[in-house]
Amino acid sequence: MSVRVPAKVNLQLGVGPIRDDGYHDLVNVFHAVSLFDEVTVERAPGLEVRVQASPYSRVRVDGVPVDEDNLAVRAALLVAARLGVEPDVAIRIRKAIPVAGGMAGGSADAAAALVACARLWDDREQPVLTRDDLMDLGAELGSDVPFAVLGGTAVGLGRGERLTPALTRGTFHWVFATADGGLSTPAVYAECDRIRAERGEAAAPPRVSEELMTALATGDAKALGAALTNDLQPAALALRPSLRRVLDAGLEFGAAGALVSGSGPTCAFLAETGEDAADLAEALDGTGFAEQVLRADGPVPGAATR
């Protein structure tokens, strides 16, 4: 059983005040892009996991855990417990999504493992676990996991786990510049809080951007580029100042919009056409500022069997 699952970029990441449980209330507009990890599961004598770079990518997988810290393993354990079966499964992960890059690679693998294990163990005509059940289980593993099951473009409220699909038209063309070494998501949220406290800024509850939703619904790449926002960007830039020149370079080369993807350090650039995206990717590659420059389109569906 093999499941392909996309990376995400956040088109709007509005971060509200910190809650009592340590999370922040968000307006999180997720967009799934055509950069895929693949998770394969097979019945086995016990639980095992293998992680490798996809043959189509140069992703560095050395930082990815191969024990119960791997989100795909935790997903398999959760599905097994829910169905009352032994978690006897061999999981193979082929990664093309940058690790700790702000594109939700670990969450994607968790979503893929939820879908794959449910298919493997819950194979009657009327499965016990619906797609909604899998999204609920996903929320127990991480705030980004339900969206990786759903895919497309969606507005996430709460921690980002309460999703409503968004209306979009056509295809958007993206370029991603990855960076050497990741950024820790909790560290970036903490830096965001620290900067706000230092500036004496009170975090207002975020609101969905009307400009962004209109640009999505009309398929207007130029307007979408102008409407992209990420409240975590100042924190990511404070922790990794070299990202500034990457964003500036993309804008100089004509990107319709540029921002740090989620908690970073990957930078995302929106192009107006596929051809513009190819030109932009080449120009960015030429600067030598990025570890890798990747092209992808969105929106694409969430975790799906092949």
Ligand SMILES: C[C@](O)(CO)[C@H](O)COP(=O)(O)OP(=O)(O)OC[C@H]1O[C@@H](n2ccc(N)nc2=O)[C@H](O)[C@@H]1O
């Ligand atoms: C930055 C984003 O990727 C944007 O989509 C997400 O908000 C992070 O989602 P994630 O990696 O699935 O994060 P989780 O595993 O749920 O949480 C990791 C840590 O990030 C911080 N966190 C996460 C989500 C949220 N709404 N508020 C937070 O403050 C918390 O410190 C939390 O302990």
Ligand SMILES: Nc1ncnc2c1ncn2[C@@H]1O[C@H](COP(=O)(O)OP(=O)(O)OP(=O)(O)O)[C@@H](O)[C@H]1O
């Ligand atoms: N299957 C997995 N793939 C990648 N990382 C994993 C996986 N399972 C657990 N991890 C751990 O999660 C950490 C964050 O990895 P991930 O690639 O999900 O980051 P991210 O893309 O920045 O996440 P997000 O965008 O959701 O904040 C890694 O450093 C690694 O220790």
